[in-house]
Amino acid sequence: MSTIKQLEGWAGWGQAMALAHQHGQSVLASRTLRVEQVDPLAFFAAGADARGGERGVFADPDGSLILVGVGVCDRIESQDRSRGRFAEVEREWRRRLDRLVTEGPQIRGTGPLLMGGFSFDPEQSGTEPWNAYASASFVLPAFLLTVRPDGCWLTVNRWVSPGENGEETAREWEREQAELLKSARRVRHWEWPAEWETEEVAPLHWKETVRRSAADIRQNALRKVVLARQLRLKASRPFVPEPTLAHLHREQSNSYLFAFERGSACFMGASPERLVKREGDRLYSTCIAGTIRRSGDQEEDRRLGAQLLHDPKNREEHAVVVDMIRAAFQQECRTIEIPEAPSLYTVRNMHHLYTPVTGHARPGSSLLSVVGGMHPTPAVGGFPQADAVAMIREREGMDRGWYASPVGWIDQRGDGEFVVAIRSGLLREETAILFSGCGIVGDSDPDSEYEETRIKFQPMLSALKGAGEG
């Protein structure tokens, strides 16, 4: 099949249709236009009216980029139970891009791009309650809203087949686009679930598992393992993604915001942890591991931060992550930069230890292969990786699904960003399941680790409550 890359610069749907006809095959048409300021979460809400079911949200902590995808132009899914899933997504994406025609400005975060993610453990994925979340699942949205400090863009993606009645489809598409933008200006009110029952899943058993795993680490069975637990909420009314997301976005300002809807389920969260970002040949990662609570008292809060910076147990949790990410970057990069000691990364409910890692990618390295090579880092898995994953599988007694997995976006140039999906939960009608974990090392104390996971549930819990709003 011939590629039609040379046809970039196409103008208008009519011409895309002529091309499809001329080549006797469908072409992927992508058109980006600048639009007036639109509130991204209102656009997400508007998307439910016409094209709910597979919406996606990804926002940077610093407000430099917000992506909201609505509707499905195409999807790439894999049930592969190995590392092959990263390459499979990449291959399928390239295959589609071979048939791409674009119109509009070339601005980062606009144009045809995939939004989605992977499950934590491909050998476990797909069991209840994660049936709607494949081992790899990406959507090329029908409509993509891009909000940046310098403006707002709408990208419309669609496959155009030869012999289609061009004018008619084009008119329909324009109408749908206009309705979506109009509906995003409507003011909406949400019914929050007033109350719910909380089931804390097997806390005593979890603490016992932490104790046993720390003992194994002291015996040198491995260096670190991250153990997670769940909180299950059951309400009398459905949980609503829209206000929960808005709350997270407002309150968790130092975190990435993400949401991936699959049918009546929506997996979302606010994570401080970038896995890897690619921009041209630059790669960026962050090591975030090591945690302490915050205090309302400024002096005390500063003291806690300083205590964390010098705490040997937390420094060990952190060092394992830095060692692994440094090694991964040495594989992928010509040059790397990494500070000698961690600094503090402070989010609303806790302080973390933080080390940024940057580098220049070697030719031939790709964002998805880097993601595949790094996941799971010792921030969410452990070290050595295979031993830690086996221990998690054996001892955690749950399917993590997409919790702690790589989620994000990738564009036609191979630029994009993936974050680690922690501080997250799966909302499905009247049920919400929240996840939180922590790094276990030799001198981990079960009660303090338990308390640490309790704090890590707070961002999602208060967002679900909509604390502070009606």
Ligand SMILES: C=C(O[C@@H]1C=C(C(=O)O)C=C[C@H]1O)C(=O)O
């Ligand atoms: C696993 C999670 O967080 C990870 C564990 C941390 C820790 O144990 O100190 C800190 C940040 C993340 O690396 C989570 O929030 O669920």
Ligand SMILES: [Mg+2]
């Ligand atoms: Mg910890």
